[in-house]
Amino acid sequence: MDLLLLLLDLVGTFVFAISGATVGVRQRLDLFGVLVLSFAAANSGGIxxxxxxxxxxxxxxxxxxxLAVSCLAGLLTFYRHALVERLRNPVQMFDAAGLGLFAVAGASKALAFGLGPVAATLLGMLSGIGGGIARDILVARTPVVLQAELYAVAALAGAAVVVLAHQLRHPHVxxxxxxxxxxxGLRYMAIRHGWHLPVARPRD
Structure with a gap:
């Protein structure tokens, strides 16, 4: 199980690092800036x-x-940005993949450290959204989690599945x-169909 959690963490790190590096390239950062953004996006939530x-x-x-996985993803994106951009809306797709992997890995690690179901679910969500928040703040954008289609809710749902299975003693993998x-799936459908929570509309 420790090996599985490590693998989930590293795969999530790689895909989140690509999303961070892609934003860095689009913002015309230098190589160091792209690598910083890739590391921040990939690891802030886990830290x-x-x-x-x-x-x-x-x-x-x-x-x-x-660090090695984050830098590898950052270098790959920096020098092969055109290849990454061929994917449809790559930042959102890699971000959605990282969100799912980190949400379940975060919830699982919290359970392994003896946290209760509510705390483990919330920490799973935090693991998923933390990197995206750090990435957006570093490039002076409003974090996606605060304004876009279903994001934190998707992470919360993924983490809840892991916690519920643990409570019911169902197989973990x-x-x-x-x-x-x-x-x-929730994040992808939200991007594709514009699903979102109600948005604040101040009175004139």
């Missing part, structure tokens, strides 16, 4: 999660593989897969 559950030092800082797919 906050690990600090909150007492898993210190955070895995993203203690394990060189997180299928729950991780279902949770990640549910999160990705």
């Amino acid at each position: 906050v999660r690990d600090v909150l559950i007492g898993a210190t030092p955070p895995a993203a800082l203690a394990d060189w593989r997180y 299928p729950a991780l897969v279902i949770g990640a797919l549910l999160c990705f």
Whole structure:
């Protein structure tokens, strides 16, 4: 199970790093700026999660593989940006994939550290949305989680699947897969069809 969680974390790190690096290239940052943005997008949520559950030092800082995967994704995007851009709306697709992977991995790690179901679900969501928030703040954008189609709700749903399966003592691996797919599916459908929560409309 530890190996599976590590694999989920690293795959999520890679896809989130691509989303961060793509934003950096679009903002015309230099190579260092793109790498910083790729690392921030890929690891901020996991770092906050690990600090909150007492898993210190955070895995993203203690394990060189997180930095290596982030830099690899950043370099790939920087030098092969045209290839990445051939994918339809690549930032949102990679972001949706990272969101699903981090949401289920975050919830699973929180459960492994003995947190209750509500806290584990919320930390799973935080793991998913933290990187996107850091990425957007660094380029002076309003974070996607605060304005776009279903985002945090999708992460919350994916994390909830893992927690519910744990509470019902169902097999863990299928729950991780279902949770990640549910999160990705909700986010994809929200992007495609414009699903969103009610938006504040101040009176004139």
